[in-house]
Amino acid sequence: MDTIKRRPTFKIDKNTLSGVVAIGFTLLMLVLVALDAKDGKRFSQIVAGGLYQGMLIFMVAAGLSIVFGLMDVLNFAQGSLLMIGAYVGFEILSSLSTDxxxxxxxxxxxxxxxxxxxxxxxxxxxxxxxxxxxxxxxxxxxxxxxxxxxxxxxxxxxxxxxxxxxxxxxxxxxxxxxxxxxxxxxxxxxxxxxxxxxxxxxxxxxxxxxxxxxxxxxxxxxxxxxxxxxxxxxxxxxxxxxxxxxxxxxxxxxxxxxxLNTTETTALRFGIAAIAAVFAGTLAGIIMETVFIRPTYVRPFFQIVLTFGIALVIREVIIYRYGIATQGNLTAYLPRGLAGTFPPHFLHGLFPNLETTIFNYWIFMIIMGLLMMVGVQVLLMRTRIGIIIRAGVQDSEMVESLGVNVRLVFTAVFALGAGIAAMGGIISAGFISVDPVMGDLFLLQAIAVVIIGGLGSYAGTSLAAIIVGLTRSSAGYFSRQQFNTDGLAPIAVLVLLCIVLLVKPSGLFGKEH
Amino acid sequence: MSEPILEVKDIHTFIGQFHILEGVNVTVQRGEITVLLGRNGAGKTTTLRSIMGLANVRSGEIRFKGREIRQMRPFKVARLGIGYVPEYRAIFRDLTVEENLKIAEREAGDLARRLDFIYSLFPDLQRLRKLGGAQLSGGQQQMLAVARALVAENELLLIDEPSEGLAPVIIEQLMAAIRQLSAHTTVLLVEQNFHMASQLADRFVIIEEGRSVLSGPMSDLVGNDAVISKYLGAA
Structure with missing residues (x-):
């Protein structure tokens, strides 16, 4: 007879624990904000601000994550693709006169x-x-x-x-x-x-x-x-x-x-600029992958140096063309007479009814980010190319052996990631300041997001982007209060990164090898 | 005798700096099961990978249906009608059974056409079709890997060590399936399990230290204990 009672073991698996810790950290920050602000307006502003920041970071991180998962390439020029989107959009906007x-x-x-x-x-x-x-x-x-x-x-x-x-x-x-x-x-x-x-x-x-x-x-x-x-x-x-x-x-x-009102063409101008930006970013992505990255698949270290170099080149070209000074969002750059054409009129002003200080443009950025997030998820889960990508993440050689031209899929995925980043560029250009280092700042945040989410996991990247955005905005709130600067926001993200890595080095959704 | 479906002539394959195959010859006749035998590390898997275009074949000839396929990219080799079932049951663990099959389609509708045949060979897969690859047992994964190679109309299947690490009951099932599917396609098999190989194969090729050293009808080998112990260890 087996009468020995087994001592119950409380064992939480690391996946759950890391998720609890990361989400808990962010929630704690938000609770602290709520307690401190004691003001629904302020709180909703910080949440919305966090969400839009998260979405913009997501648009860089999405490509970074899928490309890394599929091709093992960590593209240090992903942030530059965002910048290409912003500046190409600007060129188009400033070329469309109002006559x-x-x-x-x-x-x-x-x-x-x-x-x-x-x-x-x-x-x-x-x-x-x-x-x-x-x-x-x-x-x-x-x-x-x-x-x-x-x-x-x-x-x-x-x-x-x-x-x-x-x-x-x-x-x-x-x-x-x-x-x-x-x-x-x-x-x-x-x-x-x-x-x-x-x-x-x-x-x-x-x-x-x-x-x-x-x-x-x-x-x-x-x-x-x-x-x-x-x-x-x-x-x-x-x-x-x-x-x-x-x-x-x-x-x-x-x-x-x-x-239709013939004088109200700002939405259309924005649409055309966005299409041009995405097109330019996608094209840049295709060139980057086929010309520069493809020869280095067998030399991973070269890729890091190479993509880093590409990022530097793009930054210098932009400085050469536009100068180094930060000039606020794109509206400030536009030629006289066009300043009112961007962002589109329907996105001006504050979000109605709530009597908060949430800008319409924030809501727009959040919606666009969510659309991308869900769109890519549907692409990955419901389409043939999605099945190929998910299979390729595990074993691209086997996918090729089944008759799939994996090289072409690599290029397509790289282009997709580049297009999303460029979209993020033109969207962010309507609100945050556009300058030659914005790419680098976004890249750092996006890398943190991809690592927190788990390298190669798209779901992880999506969740981590939201967590990081909220962490940034709540840390920014305290930072502004105490030190009159936003400086703590990026540091809070790094703290979050360290905590997640301590609990689960492979990230929230990452597989431990 | 009809023209062989696959001819491998004196191939030399390198992995990095290492000269792995130093002259392998394999001829596969249409409609037959040919087995590659040899000790661990002899170069059997590398031979299959060379045929698929997954290894660096520096010299020699590989002809499929008379056409030179050496230096072709793997997806092109596959599209000519060669299905590959690698060792260690390389299914896609994050995909469902259905998705694992779906990905092998070369034209839309391939899977729908072949699904009845596949499920008749591996009835288990029908029941498991919604499950993730990682949730399958070893035997089920191996069956899925073979089934995946059957989705497209392949004329030749390269199957690498299907019995490895499987229970005898499962091996029996798998053998029955391979025997059944060989009525439709030609098979080139790598198999360590001599019992299984002798039951299934029509012909054999023995590979020893990167060279093909002996080949012939399987009946020549069965019972020839001297040869078996020399090249394959204890039979």
């Missing part, structure tokens, strides 16, 4: 890009119940996509045509923006009316519209996973009934353009 012509072009882009998308969404959403309950309709094909294709193509022509004609007239005659819009609409309407009577007049334009819409329809069919319509059925036949729809769509897109 009526530029505004008209911007508005055209806006309408062309958004009107058809919004229309499609509305039509497709409206059709969902119809298709579900009337299966025969679905079999008969979807008229909505046909109409949509025509509308897209029409908007491509109608909007710029109307707006540019209008703005030219307005510039020459000195009329107001409102007059310009009316004139644009009148010109398009006149053209359309004439065409109703005399068919051949707009034949060239309609042929062009048909060419575009044919391709658009086939592309849409492929995206939706349907059989693409045979190309012969889509051939252009003069005076077919759909031409009337095309003219209608041209008119519609012009009127849509009229409904």
């Amino acid at each position: 009526t012509k530029t505004n008209a072009v911007l508005l055209s882009i806006h309408v062309v890009a958004f009107t058809p998308i919004a229309t499609t969404l509305l039509i497709e959403i409206a059709m969902i119940p119809l298709y579900r309950f009337v299966p025969k309709l679905a079999e008969a094909g979807r008229p909505s996509s046909h109409l949509l294709a025509k509308m897209t193509a029409s908007a491509l022509i109608g909007t710029p045509l109307g707006l540019l004609l209008g703005s030219t007239v307005a510039d020459n005659l000195g009329s107001s923006a409102d007059t310009m819009r009316v004139i644009g609409a009148v010109v398009v309407t006149a053209l359309a009316s004439v065409d109703m009577v005399r068919d051949p007049l707009l034949f060239g334009i309609k042929w062009f519209i048909n060419e575009i819409s044919t391709r658009f329809q086939i592309g849409l069919a492929i995206i939706q996973g349907r059989q693409a319509p045979p190309i012969e059925t889509l051939e252009y036949k003069p005076s077919s009934a759909s031409d009337k729809a095309v003219l209608g769509a041209i008119l519609l897109s012009t009127f849509m353009a009229m409904l």
